[in-house]
Amino acid sequence: MPLLSRRTGVISTLAILAMIAAACSSSPKSPSVSSSNSGTGTSSVSSAGGGSSGPTSSASSTSSAQSSSLTPEQLANVNASGSPVTGGTLKIVGNADVDHLDTVGGYYTTTYTLERAFTRQLFANPASTDPAKAISVVPDVATDLPTKANGGLSADGKTYTIHLRPDVMWNTSPARPVTAQDFVLGFKRLCNPTQNSVGAPGYYEGVIVGMTEYCDAFAKVKPDVADFKTFMTTHDISGIKAVDNSTIQFTLVNPASDFPNILTLPFGSAAPVEYLNYLPDSAEFRQHTISDGPYYIASYTAGQSYTLKPNPAWKQSSDPIRHQYLSEIDVTLGPDEAAVQQQIAAGTADMEWDTTVPTADVPQLKATKDPRMGIYANYDTNPFEIFNLQSPNNGGALSKAAVRQALEYAVDKTAIGKIYGGPNLNTPLNQVIPPGNVGYKEFNLYQTPNDAGDPAKCKSLLAAAGYPNGLTLKDPYRTSGKHPDVYQSIQADFAKCGVKVEGFPVKASDFYGKYLSDPKAAKQGAWDIAEPGWVPDWYGNNARAVMEPLFDGRHYGPGSTDWGDYNNDTVNKDIDTALTSTDPAEVDKAMHEADMQVMKDAAFIPFQTQSTPLFHSSRVHNAIELPSSINYDITNVWLSGS
Amino acid sequence: MLRFLIRRTLTGLLVIWLISVVVFAIFFIAPPNVAFLLLGKFQASNQQLVEQVTAQLGLNKPIPVQYWDFLVRLLHGNLGYSYYSHEAVTTLIGRALPVTASLAIGAAVIWVVSGVLIGVLSATHPRSIRDRLATLFALTGLSFPTFVLGLILLFFLFYKLHLAGIDWFPGSGYIPLTQDPWQWFLHLILPWVTLAVASMAVYVRLARGQMLEVLGDDYIRTARAKGLSETRVTFRHALRAALVPIVTQFGIDVATLLGGAIVTEQVFGLNGLGALSVSSVVNQDEPVIIAIVLLAAVFVVVANILVDILYAVLDPRVRLE
Amino acid sequence: MCGVFILFLVLVAVFADPLSHLIGWGPTQQDRATGTTADGLPVGPGRIHLLGADQLGRDVLVRLIYGARVSLVVGVSAAVAAVLIGVIIGLCAGFLGPAVDSVLARLMDVVLAFPFLLFAIALVTVVGPSEPLEIAVIAFFSWAAVGRIVRGQTLAIREREYVEAARSLGAGNLRIMVVDVLPNLIAPVLVYVTLLIPISIVFEATLSFLGVGIIPPTPSWGNMLDDAQQGGLYQVAWWFLTFPAAALVLTTLAFNLLGDSVRDALDPRTERLFAK
Amino acid sequence: MPLLEVRDLTVSFHTTDGLVQAVRGVSFDVEKGHTLGVVGESGSGKTVCTQTLIGLTPGADVSGRALFDGQDLLRMSSAELRKVRGARIAAIFQDPLSSLHPLYTVGWQIVEMIRAHRHIARSAARARAIELLDMVGIPQAASRVDDYPHQFSGGMRQRAMIAMALALDPDLIIADEPTTALDATVQAQVIELMMKLQAEFDTALIIITHDMGVIAETADEVMVMYAGKAVEKADRRTLFYFPHHPYTKGLLESIPGSTAAGEKLRPIPGQPPSLISIPTGCAFHPRCQYVMDRCISEVPPLFDIAGGHTSACFLPTQILGLGEDVDRERASAAAVGRAENGAAARLAARATEEIETSGVHLPDAGALAGAGMSDRSRDPGTSQNSPDDAGTQQ
């Protein structure tokens, strides 16, 4: 039941070993990553109010603050004053290249930023300064959102029939329309058995009828162009049908209220037949991308630069969410965070690529209310403490809820917040589900003064649980970015509670592979606690992207992200409800219930949700942040004179 | 000469082969969990896919077999493909090489020219103020770890100047020479200095020591007795003789530049071989690591052979056999 | 002068515990109230933290003091280990004839041809960092340089008439190596040790800086500098860069000066120990 | 007027161990076309003395006068001196292998010498170099001109040095131990060549050597140096057959196979002094058999013995020559000289005692007289003064 996650492609300033950070953050499931990635203040988060998949935002109703007003920084940052101007070259500067340019594998937020310009999906998140809208689902190539009312969704909730806009064109010569068959091919390509298909099929296998079978069959194909081509042209996914050139039909195994959400991911992009001539994301592929968006990749030098030009085949009338204001977009790679910041501040560049404002610069920029900076909620929970419930260490102490509950009091969340830049960039979190995700509702079962921890209470509870002499816990931590700081902070906190934390540094690949996701390691007590993080792959209606992967214990096994082997019938039932129910309120309620249950069982210590500080030059107008890429939407930006 | 080349090439190949064995041995100690890194947490639970990817990469075979496959591929001039970018390792290295070459060559020019010059000037006036200053400079330079120097230069010459509104030195990044020579130069000044200082210090000492020794030699007395000018004695006679060991040392230093380049490239955000090597180490991108380690070893071996040849060119007494 | 500094350093390292007690902060003690600002930025030098605090609110001075411990322990033990190995192997290579020599010399070639920093990172990444491993890695990549020089000197000493004299008296290889060759190596070996110590200290700091050295929260100067550069923190917290950097530079400088004067005193002929 | 007139030349160096008084007031003349032999043991200052003249002792404190063709070499600017060096005063050194630059061809080095002083074309200079090499007896000079020094044999190297010295037809050649590094047969060749060329070009020559044999064959006048001073000067025959100074006498008697030596050699006891701590009075007094009281406190001036023969010794000027009889004369004169004084007597007694303790088994007391003394001249830096040494050396 895989989900996917992405990397927020942020790289720490001057990161010696910038690449270490990169590697760590690229570790599959999300976020936990980058050191300078940070959360915004409460205000922005509360305003976000949680997105939802449907037109109605059920999540927002549960959020503690309903206000949709934006903070001054965010408003100022958009720079929407004046009317759009066409022309100009947008200069983007960043550090490293995308993970994959092909939508079958592209998984970094940076990749999403770029893909927004030259790929299109059936549905999409609109660019909006209203956080709720920004995570809502709107039609992109599709003409409408399918509902039972408009006949797009069958009565049993299992069949989606989607009509395509007629005038969406590929920039082939001659230009030709994007067809339903192109979308079908896009889904077929997801199953390719090269390692370039990162996490993609997971969201579709088991959801769309026949997808699993298709992928299994595809897996046996020899990985070369001809065999792939033959396979894809001769085999079909039974649950995806091109009814005609402009109609596509999906049949699902079970009703899935979040299916439109899933279709907003770039994995669901249309693919022109030309792509059959290349292995997915091969070097040749990268030189021959074909665009149906407002821009196309005119030149690309791996690791060094991109040049994007306006796509002549693209029509504004065909695209409800994108624009084509710019005459060119140049991406230059290499400089690190500090240099990027300097260049944009100096006006020689306009926008960040994979970096953010250096954490240390934020307070000053914020103090001077610099209009070029904006701080945006990530809707993540990052990092947090996870317990290995199976650990035999300390006499299996961690399997006891009372012990874990005691430890919930130990953590000084303010201190961890400071590591990530303090209240400007993150907000303490006391439940599993962060804002912007379905089921979010603020509550706190383990209150401590100022969220700063209560060692005394922890100690007494621990003693009451039968461990007056404390515990000794093994804590694998990654060596990049802020991970060591977080580990050290936890170590200091737990020490005050009489718990000795023995940390040991591990490779990024081992952190999950050898420890968190390896049931054998868990059973042997190779680790007791760990501090991973989680960035949902989409927001709003996303039980499939938060609660299910983290706490559905029914699928526990190698590679599971229910790292601690938490398994609770109540939670499992709630997850099933949330995945299948078409009633947003019911989904929201089920998720909140699950959240309460997990927190009661203290399977998890939430720390905070983060925000990201972004920066652009003063030439940049209409800079609207997309939560999915944690960057400005380049298809909406326009530049003022010069 | 030819015999010499053949012999040295063969022993060099032996060294390189041993190194490749050692590199493989490391992976033998702790085989990388590449499939996991590649597939991500969720896909990694898909055992079938893991096995598939592992098999694709040939990682399911015993290490000795993998090593054999590697050797066979190597003999076909194929260094393999990165696990991550899927680009040919040669492409990756080809892309990173100009950066490192720019960095290394520039730094080498700086350190050799200034190091030798300072060393010579200090040796011609031993125990003078300038000699003492040169020695102090040399020892101080020697004591600055590359990364500390890099950070300090960045802090003062980039950050502080930047705050003061002066942007003489870009903080980081690399502009290809072909794209904009001036920017290329500007972007590399601080890295060059960073990489050069420690070695420069060494060359000051080396040149000084060699010059002092040579200046005490009988043929320098002969040169003076011939009525030659002091400049000619210093440069034409003394430096010429002192140059032989300096050149030898230079060959060794150039060969081991990669170590310094790793740190410098990290500090200044240059995407050269150093950065590539570190990222591949962290990612356990075995084909890339092996290629870089071998490339570095080849470089050392070739540099050593070149040094020997140069030695013979510089010193007619040496015959290569 | 440099001797005084080194002595001071040793004393500081030895008495780190009472010193930190005196200063009032532990090496891993996080002063969250006054050590960092609300935004998580470290607080500069002042009454509470004489040399400022780090990103977790720990006292920079106290951490510097404990860092000296790591630097000295790693630096000295790695240098001594490297020199011991180097001397033994160099002595054998130089003395025991061409067969032994060609094997050992090739071994040294191999070690010297390694891109050692890269290899060290790879090794530590694979095996997992620890202080003994760090010492071993540094020693492993340093001994060959010493070995090569010792070998050269042994080859020269072997041809000296007093070695011939010993042979003519009937002395065996072992006796000649120990009684006649070794004492001649004491001076250069002493020089190598003093010069290798700063090199090892820098090596240690570099590994820690690259995140593959001493495990946090144990303070080492390299760790501190690594912390300082994370997120460009040093740009707003100069003390965080300056003090560990100064400690590192002054220490290596002191050892270099010491090595230099030891060399001047014992071995006027300069010989390169290291390429880098 | 002599070609070179050196007066009261004093050279000293400051070293970390103290002031090295290498040359202490030496005066001599060299006539045009004549050969002056300078003889002395290591550390006697003979090399420093001549190298100072042509400015090859940088860092030295120099005083005195050295008129070369009327100009004072010691007062010349370095540029003026450079014009003299090589062109008018050439030099030949002891070890021809180390004295030639190993990395340049022999021809290149000669050409460089010529072109440093004469503005002539490279080709002309090269032709001249070949001619010179041919003249000094290098076979196939035209091809050997492009050889490197290491491709020459020892004798050929020294010939090349001689060719280089002669290149600009100098007025004076300073040859510093020109044959010491050579084998006997080669030495004979080289000396022969030098003498022949000197006669041919009428060049003045200063030959510095420790080998009395070389002196006997080459020098017109001889100057004997000891501890930085000229102790005796005379023409060749006078010096060999009628030496006055006990040091000269000792030197001659030490040579195996010399006329003076019988079956048993008669070495000078003790060791030459360190130039840092030169004994008071006559520097030779601690080793002198005929030491008198005044020798310890008073520096003997150069006494005129007879026309051009001078000697720095208080012994009566009429006591000249070698042999038993002369020795007895010297001994009795010395006995008179120290008659009433204790110091010299005590010294003598000490010397005897030393001989007796260390030389019991050995009849030849003289050979062992200096056994207990430590010699500082070789290693000034490492010398450790022992009480014994202080005692014997006063």
Add this chain to the structure above:
Amino acid sequence: MTALPHGTSPAAAATAAAAAAPASTDDDDALLTLDDVVKHFPIRRGVVIKSEVGQVRAVDGVSLTVRRGETLGLVGETGCGKSTLARCMTRLYPLTSGRITFDGRDISRLSPRAMRPYRRQMQMIFQDPYGSLNPHRRIGSIIGDPFAIHGVADGPERKRKVQELMELVGLNPEHFNRFPSDFSGGQRQRIGVARALALRPKLIVCDEPVSALDVSIQAQIINLLQTLQSELGLTYVFIAHDLSVVEHVSDRVAVMYLGKIVEIAERAALYGTPRHPYTAALLSAASVADPDRAAVRQRIVLHGDVPSPIDPPSGCRFHPRCPKAQEICSRVQPDLVPVLADLPTHVTACHFPMADGEKLGTAPVEPADDRPPGTGVW
């Protein structure tokens, strides 16, 4: 063509031995006998497997006898092989071929271990008074080395013995704890002598013991060596390039040229009536510290240099430089044989030995254009 590979033919050697030095092993008089001793240093080249491409024929078939109690002088110019021969005699070098008999026993193939007892009986004194003493050891320990190595004496006894030795050679025994650098060249050479004497050897091979010393000091050491010889009944092999020193100390003198002995004779005979042209030339070239004698003597100036021992001339090795050389000299290697039947102790290896009073002219041949030895890579 007729010459055997290693010089002297067996028959000739036998003749020579019978005549010059009565058969070795059963002759009480002979302390050390060398029989056709050869020492070649291989020159190896090769890519991987080194093959021998040539040899430096440092010692190329030397036979001689050292009699008890005598001093055998060995003279020759640089590179003639005399030092190599000294090291062969003392078995510091393994022999390429030939036989060495010491005190009646064949020691030419003994292993280092088996050699040890003989080392007590034969010692060396080296040329360089600086290089032959380990600068880092105290002289007491240096002189005590022989005792330590052979386990002869320990502790206070060793110290006493060392101090006795120091006295014997004229050193102050109180200087026991000093380092070699505290001593002058002459004194260091005394230390070397003391070390050589420690085990009361029968034979001392002196390799240029005084050539590094100043004249006045040289005389001291020569006197010391002579005194010790007469007191302790030592046998010396005395190697030097200085003919007058050798003349002074030796009973018999052997002259070496390019790895071979060209002449052996009693001192007076050799210096008075040299039979080999090379000996004559060498003697005539020696400088004489006597202006009148120097003026009248006739010097035979040899042209050219000593050829390389890697590729020595055919036949008589001296022929390219010999004023008397004839055609046969370049073909046939002469044997070392007595010149006059009535003087069996004077042997020379020459086809045309010099007659009494014969004067040599200058060399008829052009100077040889030989490269000097030692420039190759070996």
